[in-house]
Structure formats: C-alpha cells, structure tokens
Amino acid sequence: MEQFLQQMINGISIGSIYALVALGYTMVYGIIKLINFAHGDVMMIGAYVGYACVALFNIPFIPSMLIAMVVCSILGVIIERVAYKPLRNAQRITVLITAIGVSFLLEYVMMYFVGATSKTYPQGALGAGKLSLGALSINVEQVYVITTTIIMMIVLQYIIKRTKLGKAMRAVSSDQDAAQLMGISVDRTISFTFILGSSLAAVAGVMLGAMYTISPLMGVQPGLKAFVAAVFGGIGSIPGAMLGGILLGLIETLVSAYLSSSYKDAVAFAILIIVLIVRPAGILGKNVREKV
Amino acid sequence: MKKAKIVALCMAAAMPVSMFAGCKNSTTNANEIKIGLNYELSGDVAQYGISCVEGIELAVGEINAAGGIDGKQIKLVKIDNKSDNNEAMNVATKLATQEGVCAIMGPATSGAVKATNAVATKYKVPVISCSATADDVTIKDNKLNDYTFRICYNDSFQGKVMGDFSSSDLKAKKAIILADNANDYSKGLATAFKSSFTSAGGTIVSEENFTSTDKDFNAVLTKIKDKDFDIIYLPGYYEQVGLIVKQARSMGITKPILGADGYDSPDLAKIAGKENLTNVFFTNHYSSKDTSSEVTTFIDAFKKKYSKDPNAFHALGYDMAKYVVAAIKTAGGTDTAKIQQALANTKDFDAVTGKFTIDAQHNPVKSTVVIECKNGEQTFRTKIGG
Numbered sequence: 001m002e003q004f005l006q007q008m009i010n011g012i013s014i015g016s017i018y019a020l021v022a023l024g025y026t027m028v029y030g031i032i033k034l035i036n037f038a039h040g041d042v043m044m045i046g047a048y049v050g051y052a053c054v055a056l057f058n059i060p061f062i063p064s065m066l067i068a069m070v071v072c073s074i075l076g077v078i079i080e081r082v083a084y085k086p087l088r089n090a091q092r093i094t095v096l097i098t099a100i101g102v103s104f105l106l107e108y109v110m111m112y113f114v115g116a117t118s119k120t121y122p123q124g125a126l127g128a129g130k131l132s133l134g135a136l137s138i139n140v141e142q143v144y145v146i147t148t149t150i151i152m153m154i155v156l157q158y159i160i161k162r163t164k165l166g167k168a169m170r171a172v173s174s175d176q177d178a179a180q181l182m183g184i185s186v187d188r189t190i191s192f193t194f195i196l197g198s199s200l201a202a203v204a205g206v207m208l209g210a211m212y213t214i215s216p217l218m219g220v221q222p223g224l225k226a227f228v229a230a231v232f233g234g235i236g237s238i239p240g241a242m243l244g245g246i247l248l249g250l251i252e253t254l255v256s257a258y259l260s261s262s263y264k265d266a267v268a269f270a271i272l273i274i275v276l277i278v279r280p281a282g283i284l285g286k287n288v289r290e291k292v
Numbered sequence: 293m294k295k296a297k298i299v300a301l302c303m304a305a306a307m308p309v310s311m312f313a314g315c316k317n318s319t320t321n322a323n324e325i326k327i328g329l330n331y332e333l334s335g336d337v338a339q340y341g342i343s344c345v346e347g348i349e350l351a352v353g354e355i356n357a358a359g360g361i362d363g364k365q366i367k368l369v370k371i372d373n374k375s376d377n378n379e380a381m382n383v384a385t386k387l388a389t390q391e392g393v394c395a396i397m398g399p400a401t402s403g404a405v406k407a408t409n410a411v412a413t414k415y416k417v418p419v420i421s422c423s424a425t426a427d428d429v430t431i432k433d434n435k436l437n438d439y440t441f442r443i444c445y446n447d448s449f450q451g452k453v454m455g456d457f458s459s460s461d462l463k464a465k466k467a468i469i470l471a472d473n474a475n476d477y478s479k480g481l482a483t484a485f486k487s488s489f490t491s492a493g494g495t496i497v498s499e500e501n502f503t504s505t506d507k508d509f510n511a512v513l514t515k516i517k518d519k520d521f522d523i524i525y526l527p528g529y530y531e532q533v534g535l536i537v538k539q540a541r542s543m544g545i546t547k548p549i550l551g552a553d554g555y556d557s558p559d560l561a562k563i564a565g566k567e568n569l570t571n572v573f574f575t576n577h578y579s580s581k582d583t584s585s586e587v588t589t590f591i592d593a594f595k596k597k598y599s600k601d602p603n604a605f606h607a608l609g610y611d612m613a614k615y616v617v618a619a620i621k622t623a624g625g626t627d628t629a630k631i632q633q634a635l636a637n638t639k640d641f642d643a644v645t646g647k648f649t650i651d652a653q654h655n656p657v658k659s660t661v662v663i664e665c666k667n668g669e670q671t672f673r674t675k676i677g678g
Binding site for chain 1: 335
C-alpha cells in the first residue's frame with residue numbers, strides 16, 4: 001500500500017510536467033487548429049535559459065524561472081509571427097510541416113551554439129532532501145514540481161475564465177470571424193495564447209532541467225508525450241490536457257512499477273488507442289460537428 | 293547543333309569524376325603513410341570518439357616527431373561518422389577506396405564497428421577499435437572477422453570480473469541487476485555478471501530494466517527499494533547511470549552500485565552530484581591514479597598537449613595508435629595483408645592500459661582495473677587478471 005502511494009506520487013510528478021507542456025499544445029490547437037510541434041523545443045530553450053541564469057549568472061531559482069518564462073514568451077510570439085501567421089489561410093498540412101521545420105531549426109541552432117553533449121544544473125538547484133509523511137518519503141523536487149503545476153493551473157484557469165483576454169481567447173477559439181466582428185483583435189489574442197503556452201513550457205523546461213539533464217534534443221521525448229497527453233484528454237480542452245498529462249504519467253509509472261519499464265510506452269499507447277476508438281474526441285473533448 | 297550541346301553536357305558531367313580521379317593520385321605521397329580515422333566527432337557518443345582521437349593524435353604526433361615509420365611521416369585522414377552506424381560504414385568505405393589508407397582506426401562503439409566489419413573484409417583493410425567491447429565485434433557465430441581487431445577487453449570479461457569482485461571483495465550474496473534491455477552493451481554485461489556472480493554462490497534477487505530515453509527512474513527504484521539485497525549491478529552509460537545514482541541516493545538507497553567502463557566520464561559526478569557518487573564501483577581499462585611509469589609518462593605528455601586529465605578513452609586511443617604503427621613497421625610497408633598478420637601476431641605489447649597479447653579471436657589478453665568512486669572522486673581500488 002505504502003509503495004503504491006509512493007508510486008502514485010512518482011506518477012503525478014511526471015504527469016505534472018506532461019500536463020504543463022500539454023496545455024501549450026491544446027491552447028494553440030484550440031485557437032488556430034495547429035499542432036505546434038515546436039512546442040517541446042520551446043521548452044528546451046526555457047531549460048537552457050534557466051540553466052544560464054542559475055549556473056552562469058548565479059541568479060536564484062524562482063527569478064531564473066521567471067526570466068525563462070519571459071524569454072520563451074517572446075520566442076513563442078516571434079515563432080508565431082514569423083512562421084505561422086503568414087500561413088494562417090494556407091492548408092493545414094503546410095502549417096504542420098512548417099511547425100516541424102521550426103522544431104528542427106530550434107534543436108540544431110541550439111546544438112550549434114551549445115554542442116550536443118548534455119549539461120547539468122548545479123546540484124540541488126530545485127531543492128534537495130526529502131519530506132517524511134508518515135511512512136511515505138517524498139522527494140523535495142517532486143513536491144516543488146507538483147506545487148508549481150497546481151499554482152500554474154489555478155493561474156491559468158483564472159486568466160481564461162475571469163479576464164478580458166481570456167474571454168477573447170475563448171471567443172476566438174469558438175468562432176474566429178464572429179470574434180473579429182465583435183471587435184476582438186484576433187492577432188493579439190493568438191499572440192497572447194502563444195505567450196501563455198510558451199511560458200508554461202518554460203516552467204516545465206526549467207524544472208525538468210533542474211531534476212535531470214539538459215541537451216538540445218531534450219524537448220523531443222516530453223514534447224511527444226505531452227502531445228499524446230493532450231490528445232488523450234481531448235485536444236482543445238484545457239482541463240483535458242491537465243487530466244491527460246496526469247493520467248499518462250500515472251499509467252507510465254504504474255506499468256514500470258508493476259509490470260516492466262520496457263512495456264510502459266506500449267501500454268500507454270494501447271490505452272490511448274482504446275480511448276480514441278471509444279471517444280474519438282478524447283476523454284474531455286467535445287464532439288464538434290464540422291461546419292460546412 | 294543539338295548533338296554538340298549534348299556532348300558538351302556529357303563532358304561537363306564527366307568533369308568532376310576525372311577531377312576526383314586526379315585528386316586521388318596527387319594526394320598519395322610516397323613520403324607519407326595514410327591511416328584512416330572513422331570516429332564519432334558529433335552526435336550522441338561524440339565524447340567517446342573525440343577522446344579516442346585526442347589520444348591517437350598525441351601518439352602519432354610523438355611518432356612523427358621521432359621520425360615516423362622508416363622515415364615516412366604518418367598522415368591521419370579523419371572523417372566524422374556522426375555517431376551513426378550507417379554513416380560509419382560509408383566512412384570506412386570512403387577511407388578504404390577513395391583515400392587509400394592502409395588501416396582504419398575506429399569507430400568507438402560496438403554497433404558502429406560491427407557495421408564496418410563487412411567493409412574491412414571486402415577491401416581487406418584492417419579495422420582496429422580501442423573501445424568496442426561487445427563480444428561479437430571480432431567473432432560472430434564462431435567465425436572470426438579476419439580484419440577486425442580491438443585492444444580493449446570484451447563485455448563478458450568486464451561482467452565476469454565485476455561478478456568475482458562483488459562476491460570475493462565486497463562479500464555480496466544478493467544482487468539486483470538493473471539493465472537497459474534495448475542496449476547490447478548493457479545486456480552483454482548483465483548476462484556475464486549474472487553467470488559469474490551466481491557461480492560464485494550469489495543469488496540474483498531481481499532483474500529490472502530501464503530505457504535510455506528515460507530520465508525519471510523513480511518508479512523502478514521505488515520498486516527495488518524495499519527488497520533485500522547487497523548490491524545493484526547497473527551496466528550502462530554515464531548519462532543514465534548519473535541520473536539513476538542521484539535518484540537512488542536521494543530515495544535513501546545507499547547500497548553499493550556497480551558498473552563498467554561506460555561510467556568513466558567527469559560528467560558522471562556532475563549529473564549524480566558529488567555527495568551521491570559514493571560507494572560506486574566500476575571496471576575500467578586504466579586508472580589515472582595508477583603510479584607505474586608508463587602511465588605517469590603518458591599522463592604528463594597528455595597534460596602538456598591538452599591541459600586536462602586523460603580518461604580511459606584517451607589512453608586506449610594512444611595505445612591503439614602505437615599498436616597499429618608497430619604493426620606497420622613489422623609489416624615493412626603498407627601491404628594490408630601483411631599488416632593484418634602483424635596485428636594478429638602481436639605479443640606482450642607494452643601499453644599504458646596494461647601489457648597485452650592478441651589472442652586467436654583478435655581480443656587482447658590484459659588486466660582490468662576496479663575503480664571506486666568516493667564523494668565524486670575516482671580512486672584506484674584494485675587490478676585484476678592479465
């Protein structure tokens with residue numbers, strides 16, 4: 001039992017990271033119907049910015065994370081303006097290929113500057129040691145990851161439900177033309193969506209980097225997993241992305257714990273396929289009829 | 293008119309070919325001996341490739357300064373295989389056919405060397421690796437790859453030594469094996485460790501897997517944490533090992549963690565954290581803390597040229613270059629069949645990584661070193677075999 005609870009904590013902590021990245025995928029998809037494949041790489045840039053702040057300039061962890069969020073937001077907006085905006089009325093496949101191109105560009109430009117070998121944040125950047133809760137012992141890093149994710153999600157819910165910009169996002173997402181007629185600036189709203197998504201990715205990147213190692217290709221694997229999590233929960237749905245991320249993390253951990261870590265991807269993807277057969281829109285996705 | 297155009301086009305198309313042909317002749321200089329380097333200079337395992345090359349260049353620099361081979365200077369033709377097995381095969385083909393080298397050093401990893409075996413046999417050019425440790429690099433299905441050699445011991449030997457060491461020296465009775473079952477290196481070590489540890493009376497409590505794309509190993513570590521065991525055998529490369537050691541220690545697993553030469557990198561301590569990297573043992577080709585005169589001379593020369601401490605790959609690269617040059621000298625020229633003979637017949641060759649003799653399977657018979665990590669520092673524990 002105790003081991004099971006411990007494994008649940010492990011799973012939620014991995015899932016939190018997936019959820020943070022998945023939110024970026026789902027928000028961008030909700031608003032411009034684009035799978036932004038460069039999203040995982042924005043996370044990677046966030047991890048490097050955080051690394052530069054913590055390791056090279058000795059800035060404390062929280063301000064470093066804020067700097068990474070700002071840098072990634074700017075990067076997200078630039079990517080949208082330069083690569084996606086000119087193609088807004090092009091075929092969807094064109095934009096998708098562009099997104100993959102941007103992803104490679106970020107990976108290899110970064111590799112050119114920092115090299116292919118991985119780097120490590122200073123030990124204990126995200127805190128070290130463990131908390132004891134009865135028989136359970138929780139790693140301090142995991143506590144930080146889970147708390148940060150919860151805070152980020154509350155803030156995000158607030159922005160989307162309670163602010164004018166959030167309202168504009170929801171309006172653009174449900175009908176772009178009608179929103180424009182009501183006087184909402186679509187371009188600004190889309191940029192704002194990229195800012196939100198990219199800064200969440202930066203948070204995920206900095207935390208991943210502090211716990212593990214960073215390299216120019218570090219965004220690929222979590223990016224792909226987060227994309228799966230977003231589809232799992234229902235792409236376009238924000239609570240869906242959160243749920244999808246946490247569930248994916250839990251499934252992976254429980255499979256590693258009770259079967260074998262070699263099967264964890266196979267089982268996770270098998271569940272994904274079953275969910276998509278039963279509910280094609282994902283767990284919390286809405287079945288929207290295509291407008292003709 | 294049209295015909296003339298076509299002829300002109302054909303001529304234009306043929307030009308680069310004839311230019312290359314001319315090129316080849318002009319670079320083959322009678323006063324130099326060309327040796328190819330097929331190495332991982334970029335990509336995943338670039339650190340291994342670059343280290344080997346630095347060792348080789350140090351050795352060749354010394355040999356050339358001392359007059360080369362019978363007055364001929366050695367020219368190294370260095371090509372990057374981008375840590376890709378197919379690319380390694382292409383590079384070997386290019387070195388053998390277009391560059392006309394008399395021997396090829398590299399690649400660094402077992403998979404890449406296996407990919408070049410066919411090229412070595414086809415063009416009869418010796419391929420020598422200083423770090424490919426998989427058992428089936430030189431011999432596969434009882435068939436010897438005539439033109440493939442190595443100067444490092446194989447995985448079976450490393451796994452066996454660690455199995456013996458853990459039962460005789462650490463007095464361990466129960467072990468957990470945690471291996472990457474998608475990786476030949478890790479699997480080979482695990483199998484060899486298992487057979488020597490159990491034949492010495494130990495039991496394997498549990499065998500678990502990890503995958504190299506993972507960064508979070510908490511699930512599998514939580515699983516083994518409460519089991520009853522004395523040691524963990526963890527064959528792998530420093531990137532995963534570093535993270536696993538860090539996560540295991542911060543979870544409260546303090547038992548010894550054992551592994552092989554893939555641990556040898558200064559990054560291991562950085563990734564794991566100095567205070568976590570303690571009670572960790574691994575087999576290696578040499579230790580920079582060894583005080584024999586061959587080792588200290590090498591370390592001084594290396595530090596002078598590169599201003600850093602050499603690792604095992606540097607030492608192996610250095611030894612391999614000396615070994616290949618000695619064989620070319622014995623062969624009395626660049627006849628590749630004679631060089632192959634000389635490589636195969638090498639006996640009691642004095643090297644930084646220990647005196648070795650090449651056996652019938654083109655493996656060196658040599659000693660191995662067990663290194664113990666204490667608070668992130670490598671210390672020389674013992675020397676076994678040889």
